Amino acid sequence: MSQANNDFLDVSRWTGKIYSNGWVTAQGGTQTVTAPANGAHLADVGRATPDDLRTAAAAASLVQPVWEATPGAERAKILNKAAEILQANADELAPWIVRESGATAPKAANEIAHSAGFIRAAAAAALENHNTTLKSVDGRNAQEEMIRVPHGVVGVISAFNFPLFLSIRAIAGALATGNAVVHKPDPRTAISGGVIIARIFEEAGLPMGLLHIISGGGDVGAAICEDPNIAMVSFTGSSAVGAKVGEACGRNLKKVQLELGGKNAMIVLDDADMDVAASNCAWGAWIHQGQVCIAAGLILVPAAKAETLAAALTAKAHRLPVGDPATEQCALGPLIVEAECKRIEAIVEDAVAKGATLHVGGKAKGTMFPATVLSGVKPGMRAFDEEIFGPVAVIASFDDDDHAVALAKMSDFGLAGSVIGGDVARARAVGNRLRVGHLHINDQPVISSPLAPFGGRGKSGNGTRISGPAIWEEFTQYVWITTKPAATAYPF
Missing domain, CATH: 3.40.309.10 (Aldehyde Dehydrogenase; Chain A, domain 2)
Structure with a gap:
């Protein structure tokens, strides 16, 4: 079991910086994070630009193939380690969630526990085998199979209300299935939705370059939807912004997973x-x-x-x-x-x-x-x-x-x-x-589970889901493979 670090979130490590191949200075300078309760200054984080995003996406695309080839058991080990580190440092991290997002202490504690549970569920998913043998129907004497492969680099854009949880459920699922991740948290909750996540995976030993966390404005979100190195976007937020994300991803032929509002x-x-x-x-x-x-x-x-x-x-x-x-x-x-x-x-x-x-x-x-x-x-x-x-x-x-x-x-x-x-x-x-x-x-609707698919219909989403069995459905795609013992001639 991981031991707590009394200064796990040491501000000197990340003040004015983004996490992209380590803690680096952002091209956009810094942005201030304040407490919604009273406007008090909490910290200064790096403010990324679209150029920072492009640099991060290119770097992620270079290291992702190695991660894809890494055995699922090794990926699961790192994810489980991240969950342990998150919970071991809960006493230090929960007050940041309280101050930054306006959460009550029980809500912050629950968010940490819930997030750790979703990381562990993703780790378990990394061990699953989703390859399938198919029956050959054309008499070609070929072995046929379909396998699931990661998209490559997944862009994650998350919301402020559950900043840790709404970020980690997509990040963990994408990493578990062999993708690299570029993540933009809401700038109002850049610590709970970004810095904390960077720190737990940094300490868990995730290979450098697989996870980039860059806080920034809407221009960075737009760049995620446009960047050719990013193959999929997972967005959580309002229906109005989600529609714009879906439109941009459709124009660029990216897969997009939208988890939007609800009435x-x-x-x-x-x-x-x-x-x-x-x-x-x-x-x-x-x-x-x-x-x-x-x-x-x-x-x-x-x-x-x-x-x-x-x-x-x-x-x-x-x-x-x-x-x-x-x-x-x-x-x-x-x-x-x-x-x-x-x-x-x-x-x-x-x-x-x-x-x-x-x-x-x-x-x-x-x-x-x-x-x-x-x-x-x-x-x-x-x-x-x-x-x-x-x-x-x-x-x-x-x-x-x-x-x-x-x-x-x-x-x-x-x-x-x-x-x-x-x-x-x-x-x-x-x-x-x-x-x-x-x-x-016979229950109220504020419920989620790491083992259940989460998503909506109509203006609440595009029919996609996140978590549970949806991890493999959303963060990978099928490849059909046929193998013949030897090549044979065709009539031409």
């Missing part, structure tokens, strides 16, 4: 225990300030039970303090930037102006946004139609099961859905009618 319906049936349902709805709507792509974005409840559920959620909201998780005991931390609070306030105001009831919350103080409950929300209100990405429980009522499904399917998103009810068969039948990538019966 996830949580249907509470009339035979559900309302107290238990309220607990699930509260967690699904407010965990990490609602900044979760699989959050419960639309809570659908029978009209006769809507008032009861709204009252239960309102009572819970009053008991959830908001504050700086680095210095206070709180249930909700800050949103990533104050502009997000203003956007969410406008969504709440739109709903109230159109007839919805605001029970609690709805107004921010700086980057702090309290747990909020809106009921009587209907189609045509922004709160019903849009992904909020903030701590707002949106309650809409339905008449019967068909009406509930119809309301849920009004969204163009299709990431997650959940149904809570006493009759499990009925709840499953309702859930089966939803167009989603993940379905949870």
Whole structure:
């Protein structure tokens, strides 16, 4: 078991630098990382340019063939070592996640543990054999097989809300299957989504040049989609940006894996225990300030039970303090930037102006946004139609099961859905009618597993998946090989 290093994230090692064949000075100078809770300076990291990206991608393409030829057991050993190092240094690393992303301490600890689990799952996948023998049908006396081979260099672009986890699940999967990686974390969380990852793989002994972590702006993300040395792009972020990434990758004939936003319906049936349902709805709507792509974005409840559920959620909201998780005991931390609070306030105001009831919350103080409950929300209100990405429980009522499904399917998103009810068969039948990538019966939707494929439909993604069996599906491709004992003549 790896031992903790008391100064594992020594800032003198990486201040003002990017990780590309070691810690080097970025051509774009430096960028400041601040705490969303109070704007405090946390660190300065290197700011990469498109030229830095091109240099990194070229370097990665040179060393990737050696990594591809490395036995899966050796790749797995390094990945498992990285997971051990991550967990061994959790006490030092978790406070960085708290300060940089506004996470509460339990959320940060869970993110580290979850990330380690995904690295280990990728390590196990590295040991799998996905080569298949085929039957020859044309009488050519040839041995036929199909094998899976890595794409080469994978570009990873990740989001700020779970910066470590959303980065590591793609990076680990790509490395496990023999690819090299060039990764651009969100610049607002360049430490949790970048520096930490570089350090664990550096200490784990990953060969130099296989992993490049370059924090930068949208121009670097665009360069990832354009660079000829990058064969695949894995993107996690908003649907609007994801559409641009997909367009650029399509134009350049790159494979692209898009994990985007969601307006996830949580249907509470009339035979559900309302107290238990309220607990699930509260967690699904407010965990990490609602900044979760699989959050419960639309809570659908029978009209006769809507008032009861709204009252239960309102009572819970009053008991959830908001504050700086680095210095206070709180249930909700800050949103990533104050502009997000203003956007969410406008969504709440739109709903109230159109007839919805605001029970609690709805107004921010700086980057702090309290747990909020809106009921009587209907189609045509922004709160019903849009992904909020903030701590707002949106309650809409339905008449019967068909009406509930119809309301849920009004969204163009299709990431997650959940149904809570006493009759499990009925709840499953309702859930089966939803167009989603993940379905949870008698649970809320904020769930992920290293052994399960994760992704969505519609505006939530392009039908691709990440994690579990999807590691090999996404990060490798088939090659068909035929072998004859000896060459034979043809009629020409």
